[in-house]
Structures are given as structure tokens and as C-alpha cells.
Amino acid sequence: MTRLMKHRLFWPVFSLLALIVINTIARPQFIKITMRDGEFYGALIDILRNCAPLMLVALGMTLVIATRGIDLSVGAVMAVSGAVTLTIIDGSSSPGSTSTVLVAILAGIGVSLVLGLWNGFLVAVLDIQPIIATLVLMLAGRGVALLITDGFITTVNSEPLNFVATGYLFALPFALFIWLAAAAAIAIVERRTALGVLTEAVGINPEASRLAGVRSRGIILGAYVASGTLAGIAGIIYSSNIRAADANAAGDLIELYAILAVVLGGTSLMGGKFTIAGTVIGVLIIQTLDSTILFLGVSSAQSPVFFAIVVVIVVLIQSPRVHQWGRALTGGFRTRPGTEVRNDAEVTA
Amino acid sequence: MHAETEVAPLVEMRGITIQFPGVLALDHVDFCLRAGEVHSIMGENGAGKSTLIKALTGVYSIDSGTILVGGEERVFGSTADAQAAGISTVYQEVNLCTNLSVGENVMLGHEPRNLRGIDWRATHREAARYLADLGVHLDTHTLLSSHSIAIQQLVAISRAMVLDSRVLILDEPTSSLDRDEVDQLFAVVRDLRAKGVAIIFISHFLDQVYEISDRITVLRNGQLVGEYCAQDLPRADLVTKMIGKVLEELDDIATSAERTIDRSAAPLLRATGIGKRGVLSPADLDVYDGEVVGIAGLLGSGRTELVRLVYGADRADAGHFELHGEPAKLTSPRHAIDHRIAFSSENRREEGIIADLTVGENIALGIQARRGWLRKLRGAEYDAVVAEYIAALGVRPADPNRLAGTLSGGNQQKVLLARWLATAPELIILDEPTRGIDVGAKADIQRKVAELSHQGLSVIFISSELEEVLRLAQRVVVMRDRHQIGVLDSSDVDVDGLIDYMANQGDAQSEGSVA
């Protein structure tokens, strides 16, 4: 049991299960999944479907955070990719045709890839602090999206586009398959190749990695490209869901929720060791919490208060000082000043 | 001059014990400091010198024992407390704010104020006065970062004087100073001693310790060895007290120094006139197959800078390289690794070990970086490589899944060595591989280096311990003040000869041009 508790995914999984149990007790229909016209429906299915944009963004964010970085521009990239895709469909003569939609989606993803490359260039090549480097695009990106849509909310009615967010495949939402595929692809690439361990090496100790011959520049660049691309796909799903490109609302605050999901999943913001499974669970926790708050009759506008409390609790649990208190309570160690400098005692002694 | 026992001690530390997780850093150590003396604390890395200082200055709290200052028992919760009690420290890596002006650094927190807040004119006037007391005259408005480390150190001492300190701790103050700067510092120290300030001096340089100290306290492995009058303690005795029984244990290592190296073929590496402006004057370096080339010089002499240029960790802006007689470009670690050159940094924690990866992952990292991310070393192949090198170097504990950061310094060093040996290099550069590690690991590593060079591996070996350099290397490149001052055959010279050469040779060159 204690070994199970020590597993890094224990607390995230525990929190998710606890949330589901609490919800089920409060409203039994929460757990119920019904079959209608050969398609599954229910609160849980909704969660799995609605979490897709956040999931994609959080997966990319995990990679970026693993390299000791952060990508603030994901929301803006979502807005741009949605704007590009929908503007192309809107402008085409046959908005309903699958090929038009495919071209438009590829264009949207392509643009996001370039934006990710831009972030990566600033961070990996020009060596600019990630927060600052991605702040540029965070500021300018929405402006670009607004220019693309001429400042309007571009609405589009196109069957193939609608399918992306609301369609069903094999009785399950299509959006679920998108994020499952993304998560699986990332997990496989990171773990079956050496990319995962090299990413962690760069995140834990960039200088040592460089001297060990690791091509950290390429790895960091790749993480931002992945983050940008995934945010682009997220933007398209978002637009498909509301059937419009809304340059102001698309991905608003999503960078913050994505970071929260990554941290909830157990990846440290200091970079290094990361877990894709943890991030998936983190996103599901956030989405379930969101659904819970909604159920409680709280206006969705007020839900940030709850997330603030979650953030505070999570960071407190991770804080070394609280760990110390925990140890002090369970006996043994005394707390004392200056403990945080202790770690380097061996080198300086 | 010497303070004798009838003077009441200014600081008395009794039975100080500090426990770190897994290590007893200080074990009932007594220490006594009198007004108007310079008291050196000596000991090898890990002996507990810094820990003792940090206990006195309130950085660490003590687990047991008492600290008396001026006869009164004191408990310091922070550096500020200690400073208020008149105890100030000047650290090796000067702990001032380089983004502020010199004057501010001297006065920060103690600026003269008037009704309109800080009186800047008075602040700079005061700062200039304190600096002038130490014989330093400069524009106090300039940024601290625009001055040399030596000046910054004097600024830090002036700051201690502003705080009206009775105890001044100098922690490795001379390690990056040249001789003139050391003289200037020592003049200041003598002056303060005459004024009754008690000074704790910590340095690796024996000469300087004997030059300035009245009294010496020796620590070893967190325990007090003893307190001595400097003039009554011969050097050899001091060294023996510091290192204990080390010397005998290392004696059985085959001295490879006498081995003859075939220098008829083109050297494996020939560096001609490599240098970098402001970092290293152009230097030459030849390494032949199977040869161990030592680099001797003090910390900051340019020894690390030289090998970093060879490895491409820093980019040389002058000179050129030949490998096996062919011109080669060495401008990044990748180039060096592609040419089968490996480099283990002196800064193990920051530039070597990836603390949160396992021992196995750390060992495999070198190979993996060579192979690229697509071809992952895994399964049986990975296990075999990791097991082989853990065994070959005797990494303890021999658990490949343990986090590397939890190993002792010596074992981390072995892991690093393993990482590089696994890539089958032709030349390996070892910068201070034996610093701060225990004697057993030290002997293991020396033995391994000797063994590898017998098998034909070329090694560049840097160490502050000159005996080690002379024992392992066939030739020794001597550095001083970021200049190469000569290359010696190790069979022609002993430790004292080498020290003498380092100290006195090549004065002519270093006076002339500055890089």
C-alpha cells in the first residue's frame, strides 16, 4: 500500500477518482452512460469530449515544461489557427466539401507549427527566457487572429468541420480519438526513442547535457514546435465546436489551465522528469472539476475561485516547507532556518 | 603580536554538532577565536570548514553545542543576526549585488538618511572613506560589475567595516586573485588585525596560510584535529594532519610517469596558439597516443579555460587544432565528441551529473547523445553497457536505477567517468576528477587513469594536487595567470620543484602582454 502511495501518479489518480465518486453520490446520473442511436452519451462522455482542446494544449505544455520552459502563447496560437482555418473555409466556394476542410485544417496546423518554431527559435537559438519569449506571441498572436478575421467573429457552417468537435466515431466522440491519438503518439515517441530521456536531461541540467553532447537546441526547438502544433489543432477543435472563429475568446486563459493540469499531473515546473499519463489525468481532473462546479449551480464565470483554491492547495502540497511541517508532525526532524540551502552543503563543505 | 591565552576569546564555539541527512558534518567541534589574530581553518574538501563558518554566521542552525561571542551565549537565526553581533563574512564568490554601484554595495542597509530619504551624496562620501581606509580609491558611482573580483572583495571587506565587525571571515578570498592583489588584500588584513579585528582565514594555498596566520585549526571529516600556533607547525605536519593516512594508501598506484611515450607519429591532438580574448593567452598543447598530460596551475590559472577551449565548451578565437596530423575544427562539444574527445568538468554537480536521472541513464547519456534520439539504447544492450561500467569503475551502490544525485561525490565522479569511457574515446580530459571525494574513490580513479593510459587512451589530467599530477602524467603543462608558462617532463621535477616553477618561472612573459 505504501508503495502504491509513493507512486508519482497516486495522488492525481486518487483525486480524479475522489471527484468522480463525490459527483456520483451528489447526482447518480453523473456516472450513467446511455446509448442513443448507436452513440454513447452522458456526463463522463461529455468530459472526455470537452477536454480535447485543453488536453492537446496541456500535452504540448508538458513537453515544453520538461525542457525548463513555458509556453504562454498557446491561447493566441489557438486563436490564429482557428482564424486561418475558418477564414479559408468561409472564403471557399464549397465550404461543405471534405477536401476544402482538410486543406483549411492543414493550413491552420501549418501556421501553428510555424508559430511554434518561432517560439522555439527565440528560446533555443536566441537564448531568451521562455516566459518573455512566448509573451511576445501571446500579445501579438490575438492581434494577428483579429486581422485575419477582420475583427469579426467568422461563423461557418460546414459539415466536415462540425464533425471534428461534435462528430462520433465507433460510438464515441471523434474529439476523444484526436486527443487519445496525440497522447499515445507523444508517449510512444518519448519513451520508445531516446527523446524522453534526452528531454529530461536537458530540463534537469542544460549545461551538463550540452557538455555530454546532447543536441539540446534541437530538443528545445522540437518541444515548442510540438506545443504550437498541438495548440493549433486545439484551436480548430474549439472553432469547430462553436462553429466560429472568435479571436478574442478562443483559448482565453487556456495557458493557465494547461500549466495547472501539467502540475496537477505531477510534472514539476522546474523541468526535467515529466509524465504524459499524469498530464492526461490532470486535464481530466480539471474538466471534472469544471463540470462539478457547473453542477453546483455556480456560474462558470465564478469557477476561477475554485481553481485558485486548487492551485494553492497543489503548490502547498509540493512546497518543501509543508513537507518539513509534515515531517515535524510525524516526529523526528526539527524545522530550522536555512534548510533550503542545505542541499548544496556537500559541495561547499 | 600574537594574541596569547590571557586574552579572553572573542568567539568561542563549544561542542558544535551539525547533522545533514546521512552525514555528520560537524562532530563536537570546538573553535576559539581571539581579538587581533588571524586564525586559519584548514582541512580538505568536506572536512567541515564551510559548515563551521556557516554555523557561526547563522546560515545553519546547530544541532548541539554553544556559541559564545564576547563571553555571552548567542543563537543566530540568520546572517543578519550574526552581522548585528559583529560577525561578517566575505565569500569566495563575492556575495554582493553586481547590479548596484560600488558605494551602494558598501553602504546598503546603512545609508545615511535625511528628511528626503537616503542622502546619496553622504552615502557615496562615506563609502569612499571606508574604501580609502583600505587603500582603495575609485569612483563609488560605478557599477560593481565593472570591477575585478579583487576590488569586489575589498568592497565586501569595507562593507564589513561599515557594519563595525569585530570578526571578519574570509572564505577562500584569494583563489581568483593574482599575486599583487593578494598582497593588497593581506596588507588590509594585517591592518585590520592591528586594529583588533579577529580574522578567520580559509584558503587552499599553504603559502598564504603561513604568510598571514597566527594560529591554525585543523579539521578532518567533521572532527577537530587540533589548534596550533602557525609558527610551531611545520608544513609537512599540517598536511599530514589534514589528510590523515592518505599518502600511504595511494603509494601502491603504479607511477605511470616513467613510462616512455612513442612520439614519432603525429600527435593525437595538437593545439597551436589557441586562446580567447580576456580568457586565455594563446597556448600550445600536444597529446600523443597513450600519453597522460598533466596541467598544473592554481584555480583560475587558465587550466580549466584551456581544456574547455580544446573541448569546444567555449569557443577559441585564436589558434588551430590538428588531430592525427589533420587540421580539425573543434568549436563545440559535438565536434569534440565526434572526434572521440571526452571532457569531464571540474564542476561535477552543475556541468556533469544529471542529478534526477538514474545512474544507468547518466552512464548511457554519452552513448545516447552520440547515437541521436531516434536510436535508443535499450533493453539488453542498455543493461549490458550500464552493468559493465558500473563494475569496471566500482560505482557504489551498484544500483543502476538509483538517482545519480543521491550518490556520494566520488561515486558521481565514477559515473561521469563511466559515461565517457562507454563512448570509447581516444582522448579524455579530466578536470579535477579527484576533488572533494573520499580517499578510496580517489585511489580508484587514479588507478583507472593509469590503467587506461597503459591501454593506449590519451588523457589530459588536471588536479590541484600536484603529487597526483606528477604521479600520473608523463608531461606537465604549467599555467599561471591565464598564460602557459612552460611544459615540463614529470621525471625531471618533484612537487617542490613544480611549485617553484609555477610560482617563479616565466615572470617575464606574464608582465608583458595581457590577453
Add this chain to the structure above:
Amino acid sequence: MSTTTVTAPRARLASYSRTFLDRHSSMMPTFAALLIFIALLIGAEMHFGNFLTPLNMSALLLNYAYLLILAVGMTFVIITGGIDLSVGSVMAFTGISCAKLLGEGYSAAVVIPAILLGGAAIGLLIGVLVQYFDVQPFIASLAGLFLARGLAFVVSLSSIRVENESVLWLQTTRWRFGEWYITPTGILALSVAAIGAFVLAFTRFGRTVYAVGGNEQSARLMGLNVARTKVLVYVISGVCGGLAGLVLTAYSGAGYPRNGIGTELDVIAAVVIGGTLLTGGTGYVLGSVIGVLVFATINTIIAYEGAEQAWTRIIIGLMLLMFIVVQRVIVVRSERRR
């Protein structure tokens, strides 16, 4: 030195300029921002012909008083090497609280201290998380952002009109000097800037702010009160958020829980454009004032031009990029020199 062969007068000039640079190198980015501001004004005047009017210039301060107040608080935080993402939300929270409390009949003399206290409380929370629980400023202030934004909607989901005379007076009063005018909110903003500048330059607390940003470890070893300083800068930023909430409520005659979404980015951009380094240790309130003016001028020019407001964000983003690249180059240069 191998370059001593330069002719004497030039050498002397060079040495003067070097002394100046040695002493004031940290002010260079602020000078650059000032030049950009002047260039913007001249360019706009040449383009429009009727831009540099007293009315326009007075309106700059009137319209962006809230941004100026936020920027002063943010300057403190960023100089310590931190960041405060919560300012826009705090402004919305305090603004809507102000409108709500006034609507319920409390007097301004009670309401104004109350909302300042509210802002301070959120700042205190962030500061304590950062200092005592080792939470990264980015994350701690993110919690503050969520909290304040949520609380704003808890207070009210829709906007609330303000009819309180004394609060509206802050905005409607125009003190005129010829064609120039200034409102009490403008005076408030300028006072905040003046007080901020004074505290940073002439108090020990202010100097500790710089020391912490330069090297926190050193500051601690120098015996400075690092903990109190770090908590206090977030409290200051929170109080500024409260004041900005008051000013914005007065400006728009209403409290609105959606105010200030994304404002934290505008504030950070203005502060950085004004020459404060995001890495901490260098910066001036005066620079931030200029940064806000640059921001405000660009906005006004775009409105004048009748162009898409989206351009503001793009131009500010590009300007930010230019500044951080230049700062990066300066840092790389100085590293190379050492």
C-alpha cells in the same frame, strides 16, 4: 591595452562616455524608450498634423491613469525578479466591489480603504506563497489572478453603475491650464508614480528591492530583510491594483467584472518597454511611466488612423520583441567582456 594608439581627444571623449556608461548603463533602455516616445509623437504629428494638441496629450493621462498605477506596482515586483499576473483581475475585483459597496450606500470614505485593503490582501497571499512556500511568482500570481477574477464575478455577474458623487468627482472634475487639463485621477496616478519613484530611489526598502533582484542570495548574506521585501512588493502591487480599480470605476462610471482581462500583459509590456529587465535588478518607475505613455500613444495613433485595434497588440508585441532582443544582446556583450 593594445588600443592606446588612438588620438588623445578622441580617447578622452571615449573615456568620458565610458564613465557615463559605467555609471548609467542601466538607464540606457529607459533613454531608448524616451526616444521612441518622442519619435512616435513627432511621427504622428507629421502624419496627422493635428496630433500633438494639449487636448490629446491630456487625454493620454486621463485614459490610461489606471494602467500607469498598475505599472508602478508591477515595476516593484519585476525589479525583485518576480512577476504579478493578478493585477488585471485585482483591478476588476476591487472595481466591482467598489461599485457594489457604494450602491449599498456605504460612504466613499469607507469603501476606498476597504478595496485597497482587498487588493493588499490578494497581494499578501501571493507574496506569502512566493516567499514562504517557495512557489514560483508566475504560479502564485496565477492563483491570485484566478481568485480575484472569480471573486469579481462572485460580487456581481454584470456591471453596476456608480452614482456616488465623490467617486465620480475623481473623473469629471477638469482642472484646466489653458487648453491642458488634468483630472483628480490623473493627479492620483502621477502621485503614485512619484511616490513609487521616491521609494525606489530614496529609501532603504527601495534599495533592498534592487538588491533582491540583483542577487537574492547575496542580499540575504548582506543581512538585508529579503523576506519582508519580497512579500511587500506583492502587497504594493495589490494596493496599486486596488487604486486602479477605483480609478477605472470612476472613469467608466461603473464596475464591471470583465474589466482588465489581459491587462496584466499590457502592464508587463509597458514596464519592459520602459527599460525594466524581466530578470530583475534594473528598472525605473520613470521608465514605466514612459512605457505606459508609449503604449497609450500607439493606441491613440491607431484610433486616429481608424485602423483595426488589433494592430495595437501586434505593434506592442513587436516592440516587446525588439526590447528583449536588444536586452539580450546587451547581456551577451557584457558577459563576453568579463
